[in-house]
Amino acid sequence: MESQRTYFGRALMELGRRNPSVVVVGADTTESLKSIEFGKAFPDRFFQLGIAEPNMISVAAGLAAAGKIPFATTYSVFGSAHTYNIIRQNVAYTNLNVKVFCSHAGLTVGPDGATHQINEDLGLMRGIPRMTVLVPADGPETGKCVAAAAAMKGPVYCRFSRTNVPTITSMEDEFVIGKARVLRDGSDIALIGCGLMVARCLEAAEALKRAGIKARVINLSTVKPLDVATIDRAARETGGIVTAEEHTVVHGIGGAIATAIAANHPVPMAYIGVQDVFGESGEADELLHKYGLTTENIVDAAHGVMKRRARSE
């Protein structure tokens, strides 16, 4: 189990060393985000703006308009919902090179409770034209998101977890924005997850294997632009999809994938995610269990999809 924030802080430092245009703005959460390390190393390129996230996003936009590559760093609830119209008007409509990187996404924020557990940010951000939306599955991928976001031109939103997550990718794995990666091949059903649910999809695939079911596992680390080709191929080659996300099913990756395949090759689907409710205080694993985001939930959903498919055949 590793901290995505540690990888984030380290990647930001490395990027800062390589690229003097990179600047960081923070909102009284920089120690938590580990972006403070960048601030210590490059104090002239680090701006602590206090609990004022709308200002932080617009300041980042102004820095970007003058040629800088600003990383705006805070918790997901503040960096998406609280700043939604600022990102919309000052970052996306302007098509500026602002990178909004947020930790503390989803239920696994834990004891802080529902006020801090945003399960709606992916839907908010993927709905904005020009936004690139990233959800790294683990520590190494979080680091790669930093480098890849800086290397592309345009606005990026990236969310990751407060809680430590299992490491399922390696530093050597290729990471390309817009490309979903098949982590495990299989032809009976496809499990498509993002963030910390990818590790659970891998565990579910292992459990399904014991029942003789070959599940394909896809890491959807880019939520937007959606890798329609890889998703479409999975639909055609497996005939059923389970999506898994630490996010509401109202407008998360399940909906995005359903929309995409419905236009090409619709197959039975099931959606593992938060069911249009707010979270509550509790430990990360307790919450994932209570709200139906476990390996077992994915396995059950896979069986359900396969049964529905068998009935319709």
Added chain:
Amino acid sequence: MSPPSQARDGAGQATVDVSEELIATLKKKAVTLRKHIIRMTHNAQSGHPGGSMSAADIVTALYFHVLRVDPKNPTWPDRDRFVLSKGHACPVWYAALAERGFFPVDELLTFRKLNSRLQGHPELGTTPGVENAAGAEGQGLSFSVGLALAARMDHKPWRVYCILGDGEQDVGQTWEAAMASSKYGLDNLTAFIDRNGIQQEGRTEDIMPLEPLAEKWEAFNWHVLTIDGHDFRQILAAIEEAHRTRGRPTAVISRTVKGKGVSFMENKIKYHGAATSDEELKLALAELEAQEASIWP
């Protein structure tokens, strides 16, 4: 009457030694901009003439005397930056940019029409010379802070001028930006507050009282001046004083008249967001032409 700003009344009313000719040139240009504003909003039958006309003299002083910009190279990296936070006043910005040669004056009448480069509120990257997107209020000063920080980081002499509406003083983000500006001592940033006293639904002091406004900005550690926003000598003096001020950003509370320049539009809430009728267009243009003719030398 614009609302009083009691404490600092007159504090910024030093004048600069500028020629009568310069003042006359600026006055004429401001009338030209006001004529464009009236024609553009009339042609669109929508838009915001009142707050465009109140800001016209400040915009004229900046674009025709102060700003180092290059119409042939609108994205010249070392240009001064002009940020219009009160985006609904974009007719005055478009008029100034066209008159300054950023795009053809003829294009002004495409304002608010389909396929136009002159959107109803400013769009970055579409209109040559436009530096920010605005419409949702209260974001422009924060954006200006980012620009000013970048100039300082790169040791560049270019400056940032931001015009805010007084209605925008209602927006919390304006004050977030005010705090950040003084935290970083951004003396390369000057904010003009177009204090015309009227917002969409009424007088600012009825909608959400702002006074004492100068004291608010002072309390946020800004250098604060209060001027007559229609007096070019006072506008230019304020800019000079802002340039001389070290270690603090300067706020210029500019007392203005909404709809300034056309008698029947002045101080009328209606013309915040309403265009003139055909008959009013003729009357307004006749008044502005008479003013133009009376400017000497």
